[in-house]
Amino acid sequence: MPKVSMTVNGKRVSGNVDARTLLVDFLRNEQRLTGTHVGCDTSQCGACVVHVDGKAIKSCTTLALSCEGANVTTIEGLANGQDLHPMQAAFRAHHGLQCGFCTPGMIMAAIDMVNRLGFNLSEETIRENLDGNICRCTGYHNIVKAIQAGAAAMGGLKVAAE
Amino acid sequence: MRPMKFGMGQALTRVEDHRFITGSGHYATDYHAKGELQAFVLRSPYASATFRMGSLDAARAMPGVAAVITHVDVAHLGDLPCQAPVKNSDGSTPRAPSYPVLPKDRVFHVGEAVAFIVAETLNQARDAAEAIDIKWSAMPVVSEIADARKKGAPLVHEAAPGNVAFDHLMGDKAKTDAVFAKAARVVSLDVVNNRLIANYMETRSIVAEPKKDGKFLITLGSQGSHGLRNTLAKFIFKTDPANFRVVTPDVGGGFGTKTFMYREYPLAVFAAGKLGRPVRWASDRTEHFFACAHGRDNLTRCEMALDERGKFLALRVEIDANMGAYLSQYGPYIPWLGATMLTGVYDIKAGYARVRGLFTNSVPFDAYRGAGRPEAAYMLERFVDYIADEIGMDRIKLRKLNFIKPARMPYKTVTGRVYDTGEFAGHLDRAMEIAEWKGFPARARSARKVGKLRGIGLGVYIEACGGGSPEPAYVSLEKDGTATVRIGTQSNGQGHETAYAQLVSQHLDLPLDKIRVKQGDTNDTPTGLGTGGSRSIPVGGSGVMKAAELLATNLKTLAAEKLEAGIGDLEISGGAVRIAGTDRRITFAEIAALPGAKKDMLSTTAAFAPPEATYPNGTHVCEVEIDPETGETRIVNFVIVDDFGVTLNPILLAGQIHGGAAQGIGQAMIERYVQDENGQILTASFLDYAMPRADDMPSFTFETRNVPSTTNAMGLKGAGEAGTIGAAPAVVNAIVDALRRAKGISHVDMPANAQTIWEVLRSAT
Numbered sequence: 001m002p003k004v005s006m007t008v009n010g011k012r013v014s015g016n017v018d019a020r021t022l023l024v025d026f027l028r029n030e031q032r033l034t035g036t037h038v039g040c041d042t043s044q045c046g047a048c049v050v051h052v053d054g055k056a057i058k059s060c061t062t063l064a065l066s067c068e069g070a071n072v073t074t075i076e077g078l079a080n081g082q083d084l085h086p087m088q089a090a091f092r093a094h095h096g097l098q099c100g101f102c103t104p105g106m107i108m109a110a111i112d113m114v115n116r117l118g119f120n121l122s123e124e125t126i127r128e129n130l131d132g133n134i135c136r137c138t139g140y141h142n143i144v145k146a147i148q149a150g151a152a153a154m155g156g157l158k159v160a161a162e
Numbered sequence: 163m164r165p166m167k168f169g170m171g172q173a174l175t176r177v178e179d180h181r182f183i184t185g186s187g188h189y190a191t192d193y194h195a196k197g198e199l200q201a202f203v204l205r206s207p208y209a210s211a212t213f214r215m216g217s218l219d220a221a222r223a224m225p226g227v228a229a230v231i232t233h234v235d236v237a238h239l240g241d242l243p244c245q246a247p248v249k250n251s252d253g254s255t256p257r258a259p260s261y262p263v264l265p266k267d268r269v270f271h272v273g274e275a276v277a278f279i280v281a282e283t284l285n286q287a288r289d290a291a292e293a294i295d296i297k298w299s300a301m302p303v304v305s306e307i308a309d310a311r312k313k314g315a316p317l318v319h320e321a322a323p324g325n326v327a328f329d330h331l332m333g334d335k336a337k338t339d340a341v342f343a344k345a346a347r348v349v350s351l352d353v354v355n356n357r358l359i360a361n362y363m364e365t366r367s368i369v370a371e372p373k374k375d376g377k378f379l380i381t382l383g384s385q386g387s388h389g390l391r392n393t394l395a396k397f398i399f400k401t402d403p404a405n406f407r408v409v410t411p412d413v414g415g416g417f418g419t420k421t422f423m424y425r426e427y428p429l430a431v432f433a434a435g436k437l438g439r440p441v442r443w444a445s446d447r448t449e450h451f452f453a454c455a456h457g458r459d460n461l462t463r464c465e466m467a468l469d470e471r472g473k474f475l476a477l478r479v480e481i482d483a484n485m486g487a488y489l490s491q492y493g494p495y496i497p498w499l500g501a502t503m504l505t506g507v508y509d510i511k512a513g514y515a516r517v518r519g520l521f522t523n524s525v526p527f528d529a530y531r532g533a534g535r536p537e538a539a540y541m542l543e544r545f546v547d548y549i550a551d552e553i554g555m556d557r558i559k560l561r562k563l564n565f566i567k568p569a570r571m572p573y574k575t576v577t578g579r580v581y582d583t584g585e586f587a588g589h590l591d592r593a594m595e596i597a598e599w600k601g602f603p604a605r606a607r608s609a610r611k612v613g614k615l616r617g618i619g620l621g622v623y624i625e626a627c628g629g630g631s632p633e634p635a636y637v638s639l640e641k642d643g644t645a646t647v648r649i650g651t652q653s654n655g656q657g658h659e660t661a662y663a664q665l666v667s668q669h670l671d672l673p674l675d676k677i678r679v680k681q682g683d684t685n686d687t688p689t690g691l692g693t694g695g696s697r698s699i700p701v702g703g704s705g706v707m708k709a710a711e712l713l714a715t716n717l718k719t720l721a722a723e724k725l726e727a728g729i730g731d732l733e734i735s736g737g738a739v740r741i742a743g744t745d746r747r748i749t750f751a752e753i754a755a756l757p758g759a760k761k762d763m764l765s766t767t768a769a770f771a772p773p774e775a776t777y778p779n780g781t782h783v784c785e786v787e788i789d790p791e792t793g794e795t796r797i798v799n800f801v802i803v804d805d806f807g808v809t810l811n812p813i814l815l816a817g818q819i820h821g822g823a824a825q826g827i828g829q830a831m832i833e834r835y836v837q838d839e840n841g842q843i844l845t846a847s848f849l850d851y852a853m854p855r856a857d858d859m860p861s862f863t864f865e866t867r868n869v870p871s872t873t874n875a876m877g878l879k880g881a882g883e884a885g886t887i888g889a890a891p892a893v894v895n896a897i898v899d900a901l902r903r904a905k906g907i908s909h910v911d912m913p914a915n916a917q918t919i920w921e922v923l924r925s926a927t
């Protein structure tokens with residue numbers, strides 16, 4: 001089995017994997033990082049979103065081998081000790097989650113959205129850019145609010161909780 | 163109730179969130195046992211067929227394969243039971259078709275399990291499944307309700323003539339028919355309630371581990387571990403439930419359908435016992451469409467008898483409900499339960515519902531968020547708008563003329579429901595005011611100028627939930643002065659850890675992080691009825707509240723002796739008991755260390771037996787804008803005003819309402835499960851089943867207009883399903899309103915998606 005090496009949440013990791021191993025399985029099964037989830041078989045739901053070299057990707061349709069040498073960040077790598085990432089804090093403050101299963105992917109996609117589009121995101125922009133992430137619990141209302149507030153917080157601005 | 167900092171009514175963020183936002187939540191699908199084997203289910207490609215299992219030798223000889231389990235291996239196990247049969251009108255209880263753990267030689271729906279393959283790796287199990295040779299012989303298919311009720315239709319089960327699973331009459335038919343015979347006017351409508359898939363984000367899974375003492379540890383996602391333990395033990399393995407410890411960790415959504423027994427559970431337990439090793443099975447998304455209960459799917463004919471003024475005199479309804487190929491755990495109960503809410507918020511003195519369950523070659527049906535009440539509310543509120551249109555009366559006036567007035571409460575309906583409270587015109591007026599109903603004509607004119615069609619609609623619902631059997635709650639004080647709640651309900655995302663902690667804090671005044679809530683382990687609590695029917699707070703919460711109150715009294719009793727004070731002079735604050743108005747206090751931890759602090763003083767239990775259901779009610783107002791060139795419809799405003807009696811936590815409550823409404827909007831506008839005439843599933847993934855996405859959903863304006871319930875001490879009304887129940891009729895009524903204004907169209911069926919609307923507009927003259 002071929003060997004793959006990458007940096008996951010700042011830590012160098014490597015493993016021998018079946019060539020067909022998906023990144024999500026490498027993270028969940030080999031690295032025991034179970035915060036990244038699998039919600040579908042068709043790359044639709046976004047529960048598996050992680051960052052590879054700073055960009056959001058769906059780890060359920062990415063081969064682990066294709067991430068050789070890459071820098072991977074998962075939901076477990078966002079907080080700095082007890083200090084939550086502003087987007088994590090915003091999801092809690094705005095009740096942007098219920099069962100929590102889609103949440104890691106939502107947060108990773110939201111941070112990517114800020115990286116791409118800036119700190120001042122309109123409701124319309126957020127809804128449009130969330131089309132790769134499905135939530136069955138929240139009706140998205142509070143996710144949109146959370147992302148708006150999280151984006152502002154990442155830019156050093158404050159948005160009052162509703 | 164006295165306001166407490168972390169108690170009843172406070173808008174507190176959730177204590178459980180930290181683990182979910184940091185990726186440290188622990189779901190059943192994250193659980194692995196040491197040395198576990200992986201299982202794959204071989205499923206039927208046919209909707210209806212006989213089959214002969216060929217030799218299994220080749221599959222069994224494949225690398226890594228530990229077992230190939232077929233019918234012969236599990237024939238000694240009991241069937242999956244239907245635990246809520248509905249009687250026929252003649253009083254007889256129909257016999258449910260056998261629902262074996264694995265079928266012998268006949269399958270009744272696509273995706274039906276026929277073999278369970280266990281191997282060292284999932285890929286090995288999959289490969290072995292390919293090596294199993296089955297001779298299939300296709301049989302005639304009954305795909306949908308319309309096929310099932312055709313004259314001369316093939317029979318799904320020989321023992322069920324006409325494909326009728328049960329035929330039940332509720333209400334007074336003779337009286338109703340007599341009113342119809344004399345009525346000034348009768349209006350009728352056929353409505354479709356489309357078939358839905360729960361599609362919680364975490365698919366089902368199980369890890370079954372055999373223990374040295376012959377018992378099993380079973381880890382699975384559920385809505386209550388006790389119910390599944392009992393069904394497995396009593397009905398299927400015919401053993402003492404104590405032989406199964408069932409543990410449910412964090413649950414990635416349930417919406418009703420994670421409550422039930424499914425074939426993979428006994429199969430995994432059986433395989434683990436046979437092999438002496440842990441066995442894991444996890445569903446993928448497409449399997450969820452094959453192997454988890456489906457929701458809704460009714461064809462309903464409704465008729466209303468009216469007098470000259472538009473007063474509703476009598477309602478008769480014929481509901482044909484799809485049961486699928488077998489009767490699932492509560493399947494027949496769902497349309498029956500919906501029919502008990504037949505007359506909704508209206509004062510109608512005569513009525514009946516004929517509820518028929520029909521077999522089809524499709525996945526069995528069961529409870530999905532709302533379970534019968536969304537179907538009833540949609541039927542009635544769509545119908546009322548249709549009646550208003552037919553008789554040329556304003557739809558608001560028609561509703562107000564027929565509402566049950568507050569002065570009539572408690573009000574007994576023709577189906578025997580007793581509503582305790584409800585001010586329907588109150589929330590209707592408030593919702594219309596927020597939605598600026600009066601300004602609608604001007605908005606419609608502006609939209610028309612840019613070629614868009616606007617419509618506004620509403621639905622006024624009432625539903626029945628939060629009743630049933632008691633749910634014992636256990637509250638105890640720990641040595642360190644913190645408290646623990648144990649209860650047999652099961653959060654699937656609702657936030658029970660926060661909600662129950664608030665109820666405890668109401669009496670113990672502890673911050674929420676000093677109160678642990680334990681659910682999901684059958685070893686922790688002796689019994690549990692699980693989460694369903696919006697019962698966890700009205701029923702479970704009432705028990706928690708009472709148990710906490712008893713504990714508070716015990717703590718004061720213990721403190722009184724130590725502080726040498728009368729109990730009446732003591733108060734609880736900040737994790738201590740103190741003499742009111744002084745600084746003389748004793749902390750909970752110190753109380754727990756007192757010699758008199760025996761276990762029975764520090765651990766209390768209470769269970770609340772509701773005398774009746776609770777009846778949450780409310781108004782949803784929806785405004786839509788349709789592009790007639792494409793049929794594309796946007797919700798431009800959505801207002802909800804609800805009566806939940808009392809609000810425990812406004813943040814959690816709003817979350818339940820938003821999410822519930824989204825599922826109702828999804829049904830109204832885009833969601834639909836489809837089978838072709840051969841019973842093949844055309845929507846078995848997120849690529850072809852339309853799941854609501856952020857861009858499909860509106861922002862919600864939600865407020866409460868609470869009238870406390872009289873059926874529980876806290877005055878609460880259940881809120882877990884109400885959003886789903888109220889939303890769908892409001893959306894469809896808004897869409898029809900737009901279509902009527904443009905083309906005189908008086909009805910469309912759900913899902914009113916772009917294609918449907920485009921076609922309806924094109925075919926209208």
